[in-house]
Amino acid sequence: MRKTLHCTACGAALSVPLNILSGKDPAVPSLEMLDAKPITPAGTGFKSYEPIERSFSATSALLEFVPQYWVNPDDLTDAVRITKNMRRLNGCCGLDGCDGPNQLCSCGAEIGTLRTDCWTPRVFIPVPTLTEWREEELR
Template sequence: MPQRPARDGLPVDGVRRAPATMPRGFYAVDPDPTGTPFVPSQDQDSFIPAYPGGPSMDNEGIEMVSGGPRNTLLLHPEDMPDLSWLSTGEVNCCGAPGDMGPNRGCRCGAPIGTEMSECYTPYELHLVPGAVAER
């Protein structure tokens, strides 16, 4: 798993988002939980979000972290241009925060992954384990 790039808040290629976690043409298996459901952080006093600057939630003063699937396939979002956007209603000012479940689907509409591309999240695509197969 590569280290997620530091985020300085400045535009990248004219877009306000972090540099991609994965270079184009490569993938990694992410052992950490990704996406929904979100669960209370076990240590509320020294809270660290699931991804630095990435999907985490504050639920009325309770810090929440990802309790989603482990071992997702992590890709550069632009490596899967044929995926459709699912209507999860989660596109913000700069992109998708990835905090409402899978937001990318195959042509048939089946949800297969979650893209994170908001200005305060990592820039990456996680494919749901079991939703894709190697050819």
């Protein structure tokens, strides 16, 4: 069953329909985390039970939550826009995603973090409380 990511504030579709693979499915091969390369191929999302980032201090990293979904940035719709909050736009050659959600829905809701820097894999990670997955309706 294919699913589409939506904004919970306004209902806008944030992704194209995706096949979601689960990190708990033993038939799903492990994913490669390569710098500047997408974690998943276009058309495929991944539900991870391991965070993309960990902190080893008393303060948790902003992306240290599970489960989290990893979406290929090429699968986002035009409803997804970059934030104007300059403190969240750090990076060398792209966005490092280390400073909080840097992507907005067209309605203004902070819906996720995009990582596109040269030292990070290319991935969009939605905020679970501000987004929801909807199953594609059969026609």
